[in-house]
Amino acid sequence: MSATEHLTMTNFEELKDRTFTVVSAELPVVLELVEVKKMGSGEREGGAFSVLWQGPSEPFLPQSIYRFSQAELGEHELFIVPVAEKTDGFQYESVFT
Numbered sequence: 374m375s376a377t378e379h380l381t382m383t384n385f386e387e388l389k390d391r392t393f394t395v396v397s398a399e400l401p402v403v404l405e406l407v408e409v410k411k412m413g414s415g416e417r418e419g420g421a422f423s424v425l426w427q428g429p430s431e432p433f434l435p436q437s438i439y440r441f442s443q444a445e446l447g448e449h450e451l452f453i454v455p456v457a458e459k460t461d462g463f464q465y466e467s468v469f470t
Contacts, residue, residue: 377449380469382422384446385409393426396448397440404428404441404465415470422469426453429462 386409395402404426415421428434436454457464 377451377469378417380446380449381417381419382409382411382469383419385422385424388443388446391443391445393441393443393446395434395439396442397450398432398434400432402428402432402434407464412468412470417469424467424469425456426465426467427459427462428465433463434465 385406389406389409392403392405395404405428406424407427408423408425410423410425412421412423434453434455436452438450438452440448441451442448451467453465453467455463456466
């Protein structure tokens with residue numbers, strides 16, 4: 374598993390519209406990366422940013438730290454927060470500062 378402090382906005386921009394699998398949930402859950410947004414200055418290289426994933430209606434993932442797996446990015450533990458419920462499922466956000 375890789376350290377999240379080395380992840381940059383560019384890492385995620387290159388993976389927009391691709392899927393990530395939450396492998397630490399009871400059953401694996403596939404989320405699609407739908408948005409990467411700059412948030413100003415931060416401690417990390419390139420500044421702060423947020424990422425938004427679209428997930429299914431079920432299962433619902435409560436706010437927590439989950440292990441994500443993605444073919445090109447590898448595995449990382451990310452803190453996600455549910456931020457919206459859309460007709461096709463829940464959206465989750467991670468903020469990197």
